[in-house]
Amino acid sequence: MKTLEIQSLTKWYGSVCGIEDVSFDIEQGEIFGYLGPNGSGKTTTIRCIMGLLKATSGQARILGRQVRPGRATQHNRIGYLPGDFQIWRNHRAHRSLDVLAAIGDKDHTRQRREELAERLGLDLSRTVGDLSKGNRQKVGVVYAFQHEPELLILDEPTSGLDPLVSQTVLNLIREAVDDGATVLLSSHDLSEVSAVCGRAAILRQGRLVELSKISEIVQKGQRQLKVWFVAGTEVPDLPLEKLEGVREIGRKGQLLHLAYQGRADTVLKWLAQFPVSRIATLQTSLEDAFIQYYSDSAGRNGGTS
């Protein structure tokens, strides 16, 4: 069963494109990564899904129901953490969370809230305005998880959190999925996406440029080679016109550090004509793949919204 279905979603702000023709599905129990740099359209997509923005065209379905802007479609079953989490600053955290839970007809969240606060190391009795940025973000995490939703829509959930707390948040996401929840995780922190997500979509300038399993995205990225030439020999220059998709990252002494895309045999055949003492391959990360989508050769950087 599909928990979230997005079909050709497009949002224009006047003459400026927020997102264009974005389509993807999320299966129940899946953690789906939604990647892109600032301004690429991640938040616009999420706000369209939440019915906060009226899409110019296309549609979204949540838990089987079509999203109607401003009509709170399935909101009682969604846990939402906005990218820029703001909550009444002059109230104590537990009071604000109480109110928000009650607005969603979820009055019995206190026990779960206390558990979450304890795990995150958050004092809910403090006034929100007195909390640090990180602690306010923790309040946001508690807000999203406190009513044990079926669908979690998290926009940069670990923003401003230290690594230990970030890890706790990722654990909470995993546990929620173990309990049957589905997660849409929007982020530009690739390590957290690759740590928890099975599939991911990459947005660039409001358009989806990649939608597949994390492992496949990584496969498509550039791989790196470190080649040490035999001492006393000259490190050769790369014949870039012959080696398509290969670029030099750096050189130091007898070491040549290069990156290639696709199959390795072209590079290896070229290297075979030189006295090579050692070759090391570096593990490709999601970050490498991601950067490739935003490198100058792949297209322009930045976005519109």
Add this chain to the structure above:
Amino acid sequence: MKNSRVSFPFTLLRFWFWRILWLWLLVGFFISIIQIIQCSIAQDNENVKMTLDFLQRMPGFIKEAVGGDILDISSTTGFIAITYQHPLVLALYMVFAVCVPTGLLAGHVQDGNMELILSRSVTKNQVYICACILTLVGMLTLVIVMFLGTVVGINVCSFDQEISLWPFFRAAIVGGLLSATAAGVSLLAAATFRNRGRAVGIAMTFFIVNYFIDLIAGWWPRAKFLGPSSIFYYLDTKEILVGTGWPTGDMAVLASILIVTVIAGGIIWNRRDLPL
């Protein structure tokens, strides 16, 4: 499939009620105190007569600013009723009429809290209705508080003639309708702009312009034709105090403006993107 019905957010209504209560109490306190003070001044008939004679000799625009035609009544009732359209009282009403809807709608949008509220099981229309209820009921109850201030003042102070409360009640009701209309305009501004400062600025400018149009039309005969374009024109306290019936024409105009602004605000609020 689980129940996804969106019930009315009484929690939000309660929460917002507690947030605006201090302002309501503050404005209500001052409005009622002003009525009581006015009654205590009015019980000294000799001084009232002197004051009214003095005000009658003032330039037209000063006379207009402190009560206008009410002063022509030259009676204790007229003197007490001055506070029903005194600039200070009107300013207190406007503070509530402007601050509440702009704070609840534009303010919450600007602060980012609206995104959280709308991410819960509450529709945009329900949020708007909550703001409407608190603003309009707040304004109407303030008018009742003002009337109660007059009731208390008249009963506490001793007058050498019987003061009928009925004209004050009618004046209060029409004044309440005028206040509610002002609140409707503020709601429209609050629903239209995401920036609280801009919404407040637009609403305040509207009221100040309307007030001065009414003031100028009252003392400058050549500008009399401008009078009906101001919402304050439709609160003719002298007519209410002297007459015996309800000013149904004025009330209909005010009610029409109220309905149009509230509905227009609701449509705009519902159609616009939030929180961008």
